[in-house]
Amino acid sequence: MYCQVVEEESISSVSRKNFITQPAVTKQIRQLENMYGTKLFERDKGSLVPTKTGRQLYKIFKRIVFEYNQSFTVIDELKGEEDSSLKLGSSFTIGEYLLPALLGAFKKIHPDVDINLEVGSTPRVLKSLKENQIGVGLVEGLVEEGDTFKVKKFAEDELILVCSPNHVLSDTEQTIEVADLIDQKLIGREKNSGTRMFIEHVLKEHDISENIEFYMEFGSTQAIKGAVEANLGIAILSELAVRTELTNGTLVKIPIKDLMFNRDLWIVQRKDRFINAIEKKFIDFLYNEKW
Structure with missing residues (x-):
């Protein structure tokens, strides 16, 4: 009380x-x-x-x-009375583009499990873990392990630069230079998103972060894709999120010379929390899945 x-x-x-x-x-x-x-x-x-x-x-x-x-x-x-509920939290890219198929496959193996998925920003997922609202978090953002969390990689993801077929860069027959990004209208997620933080981290490593500004910010990857398709700018997005658009030609990949946006995807758990049987099975499933 x-x-x-x-x-x-x-x-x-x-x-x-x-x-x-x-x-x-x-x-x-x-x-x-x-x-x-x-x-x-x-x-x-x-x-x-x-x-x-x-x-x-x-x-x-x-x-x-x-x-x-x-x-x-x-x-x-x-006593042999396992909890059948699986409470997960994930950042947007994982929750919207990776987990649906994975959870479907997991559900086929464990049909009696009740799955509850909370999708939000990386800070939101970590907050839910701290408050014990979820048992397992899946994020692409950078997480400090510290005394609270244990963090382990379960997959990799590549972010790529994309534009509209009508954009001037879509006619480029070779890779562009990193410096070419400075004059472009870059569209991205909000500042506290895992994707945004990762992009800024990579750009900072190449000493160009201070020269690049985000022309537009959106709260969802879907909105960013729509803006890029409308030729309002370019974006750096997870390859997972744009597979369909690349296939049907509504988005075009732009290679960047000597610049890769490869990131790890993480399982995050509280160090002091007992991990129940169904959570262990799900984590083992993720580790054994072929990526």
């Missing part, structure tokens, strides 16, 4: 969600404050905000709740 009050910043909201009265919620908060001998919340512009002590207590309680929920998963598996 305490954690919910911190997250909702409202006693009334928590009381509605739990079908109890506001005084009952307030009483629990007061009991905690009396027990610890300190104030845990303050009012700020109508919201209930935890004090410094309250924030620290929230972290401790979240950890207790996490371990409590973990205990059921561990005991159920020891």
